[in-house]
Amino acid sequence: MSTPEHDRLLIIDFGSQVTQLIARRLRELNVYCEIHPYQNVTDAFLTEFAPKAIIFSGGPDSVMREGSPRPPKKAYEMGVPILGICYGQQVMMQDLGGKVEAGEHATAEFGRAYVTPSETRSDLLSGWFMDGSGREQVWMSHGDHVSEIAPGFDVLGTSPGAPFAITADTERRFYAVQFHPEVHHTPNGKTLYQNFVQLAGFSGDWTMGAYREEAIRKIKEQVGDKPVICALSGGVDSSVAAALLHDAIGDQLTCVFVDHGLLRLNEAEEVVSMFRDHMNLKVIHAQEQELFLGELDGVSDPETKRKIIGRLFIDVFQKYANEIDGAEFLAQGTLYPDVIESVSFSGGPSVTIKSHHNVGGLPEKMGLKLVEPLRELFKDEVRALGRELGLPDSFIGRHPFPGPGLAIRCPGEITREKLDILRKADAVYIDQIRKHGLYDEIWQAFVAILPVRTVGVMGDGRTYDYACALRAVTSVDGMTADYYPFEHDFLGETATRIINEVKGINRVTYDITSKPPGTIEWE
Ligand code: XMP
Secondary structure, rough: OOOOOOOOOEEEEOOOHHHHHHHHHHHHHOEEEEEEEHHHHHHHHHHHHHEEEEOOOOOOOOOOOOOOOOOOOOHOOOOEEEEEHHHHHHHHHHHHOOEOOOOOOOEEEEEEEEEEEOOOOOOOHHOOOOOOOOEEEEEEEOOOOOEEEEOOOOEEEEOEEEEEEEEEEOOOOEEEEEEOOOOOOOOOOHHHHHHHHHOEEEEEEEEHHHHHHHHHHHHHHHHHOOOOOEEEEOOOOHHHHHHHHHHHHHHHHEEEEOOOOOOOOOHHHHHHHHHHOOOOEEEEEEEEEEHHHHHHHOOHHHHHHHHHHHHHHHHHHHHHOHHHHHHHHEEEOHHHHHHHEEEOOOOEEEEEOOOOOOOHHHHHHHEEEEEEOOOOOOOOHHHHHHOOOOOOOHHHOOOOOOOHHHHOOOOOOOOHHHHHHHHHHHHHHHHHHHHHOOOHOOOEEEEEEEEEEEEEEEOEEEEEEEEEEEEEEEEOOOEEEEOOOOOHHHHHHHHHHHHHHHHEEEEEEEOOOEOOOOOOOOO
């Protein structure tokens, strides 16, 4: 456990799918917090952790079930403020002498609900109910509900299905809400957290700089003096992970950058030179273009392409990693959204990781332990950490780039000729987007080269060249996306530049498909 350099808030996790979002809201408020599964929170743990406040998360169980998860009694006896959320509210009420009843149709609430204030006021709700509507939208997700509040508590707010939607024992500073203030659909939820941490006396001393220190300490603790290898893709996540690891363990880290010949214009050189020459990381530049392009020769089925690339990637990575004596750890830039976390109520906490397209299966196959220093972070936090680590802004703000690279932007057979054309067209397109100041508004933009030739006329001559498609989307997480509404002038200018500057393309189209039904990549 970490040393208490900061005011610390403890989140006791009862297994809600959104517990991590509580941590996120708190971090936005510069509050240091840790999430611990309820099974691990013993009296001794509480004494050592010495929280300044505690939050009970939601959870899937029912407090009426014998043996359902509980916090230790000591939590209530430490004299620190507690906020119970959903299941956490029900636990608190039952533990302190209130009643909870099983859900019936009339009282179960799932989704959007509206809370109105009661007569009793509390600083917990400063800034709430201010927009003139007299109510606040909240996100409910409960079957059971509190039917009688514990002695000492007042009701601060009600919703149609939750007469005790917001409750407080102001004297003990115990607060409990039936809804989830941490989710996006409780628009004013952050204010509630802000009020809670203010009531608890947090100074807001937790910053990305502090996170970095903490992460470095944890990495050192985990890997000791053992060598660590890292698959550096040049993407933001693996780059930030590598920079952080290097900060923590210096030359114990070796990065392997696999060049599969499917990268963008000058990309390999830029990535390798930045990490090797400017940041002094040990980087192996695995030049395996021949291998990848050779095996992809004549292949046009998208899934076959992906499988070939995935398999070769593992082989190649393994080959280079085997040369590193005594490597015991593999570092990955897994982010929180890649982690599906659940608490198993019979055993300890269990974590399932969505396998990354490129390195999935690698750790088991190679008998390596994982180091995932970014797994608590969201994308924008990773970017903030990257800045903190001194990575250039232009690098940190880069659009995502898929592991299989240009292979999935080249429908049909992949040839070196097509890849060259695609690289040049893509570079012009991105240059245009940057020049017009649009890069940061767009989640991802790229060119796909189409497997058709079309007839054109240039000067007095006939051309018979490839058509390409421009793609640009906005998105929050890549799961859904809208096409970007470029001005026609921009599209016209870009098409002209591509056709004039890139030999081999004589027709440019713009892809206006959203996701769903399309996907962002073409394959
Ligand atoms: P799709 O095309 O499924 O893409 O809408 C969603 C996001 O994921 C990226 N993507 C990948 N990233 N390996 C990766 O590392 C892959 O195999 C892969 N396939 C898609 C895609 O670029 C977009 O950001």
